Amino acid sequence: MTAVQTGIGNVGTIKPRRMAFDMSQLREKYFFRGNPILSTLMYALSASFPDGERFFIDSVRHYQKDIKDPVLLEQIRGFIGQEAHHARIHEDFNDRAQVLGMAMDKVQRRLKGRLDTGRRKLNPSQQLAVTAALEHITATLAQWTLENPEPGDDDNRQSPLREMLIWHAMEEIEHKAVAFDVYKTAVGNEKQRIAVARFIFRMFWIQMAISQLMLLWCDRKLPSLKDIREAWAFMWGERGFRRWAAPEFSKYLRPGFHPSDIDQSKLIERWHLNYPEVAALQVG
Ligand SMILES: [Fe+2]
Numbered sequence: 056m057t058a059v060q061t062g063i064g065n066v067g068t069i070k071p072r073r074m075a076f077d078m079s080q081l082r083e084k085y086f087f088r089g090n091p092i093l094s095t096l097m098y099a100l101s102a103s104f105p106d107g108e109r110f111f112i113d114s115v116r117h118y119q120k121d122i123k124d125p126v127l128l129e130q131i132r133g134f135i136g137q138e139a140h141h142a143r144i145h146e147d148f149n150d151r152a153q154v155l156g157m158a159m160d161k162v163q164r165r166l167k168g169r170l171d172t173g174r175r176k177l178n179p180s181q182q183l184a185v186t187a188a189l190e191h192i193t194a195t196l197a198q199w200t201l202e203n204p205e206p207g208d209d210d211n212r213q214s215p216l217r218e219m220l221i222w223h224a225m226e227e228i229e230h231k232a233v234a235f236d237v238y239k240t241a242v243g244n245e246k247q248r249i250a251v252a253r254f255i256f257r258m259f260w261i262q263m264a265i266s267q268l269m270l271l272w273c274d275r276k277l278p279s280l281k282d283i284r285e286a287w288a289f290m291w292g293e294r295g296f297r298r299w300a301a302p303e304f305s306k307y308l309r310p311g312f313h314p315s316d317i318d319q320s321k322l323i324e325r326w327h328l329n330y331p332e333v334a335a336l337q338v339g
């Protein structure tokens with residue numbers, strides 16, 4: 056267990072938790088409110104995790120030898136443990152979605168191709184800047200997930216994703232500053248950090264949309280007008296995710312920003328009390 060001292064307000068631990076989710080609960084292809092746009096958004100996110108998280112691990116591991124601070128070194132170990140486990144769990148979920156008929160293999164193959172291009176064309180410091188920017192996106196997604204959890208009613212029992220996302224979100228907040236602190240210590244180029252993030256924040260939604268279109272196209276599924284309206288409200292409505300997230304993403308672009316400037320500690324301090332049904336799935 057590792058103490059996290061990220062400066063302002065975030066004190067906790069980076070501790071990989073072994074979880075046992077029942078993937079057979081996923082029985083409906085369009086499990087998320089029965090909406091194909093929202094369901095494929097969840098599939099697109101899940102498809103991006105296994106190879107994305109392996110990219111994160113490799114980009115941080117490259118600089119591990121340059122880090123002397125024992126606290127940060129311990130945090131790196133916690134970060135790697137958590138991300139490796141996230142990747143494995145999302146792989147299981149993606150396999151289950153594939154069995155149901157979603158073209159997860161095609162989407163994952165394309166995303167892996169994009170990441171492999173990144174590995175070839177970007178130098179290690181740029182790859183770490185990509186990771187730090189994507190970690191800000193995941194921490195932002197995590198905050199929204201924990202502040203707006205889907206109700207744990209019978210409808211949501213059709214999928215283990217609600218529990219998976221709550222657990223994943225909590226660990227993303229725990230380790231949100233690790234890649235950033237490694238970048239700050241080993242690279243430190245603020246201009247590059249911001250330029251890379253500006254590009255990544257734009258590309259992220261484009262990549263998600265391409266994955267969604269691929270999944271819908273392969274399933275020959277045309278969303279209804281009602282589906283489109285509901286998805287629009289989810290993203291851009293008064294409490295819509297993207298409307299809320301846009302200024303949260305922008306905070307990262309400010310020179311001198313640090314992830315601990317955004318205090319999310321309240322969301323994870325008592326997670327096992329707030330989500331006992333998720334804590335019950337911990338097996339180690
Ligand atoms: Fe993760």
Ligand SMILES: [Fe+2]
Pocket residue numbers: 111138190193227230
């Ligand atoms: Fe992460």
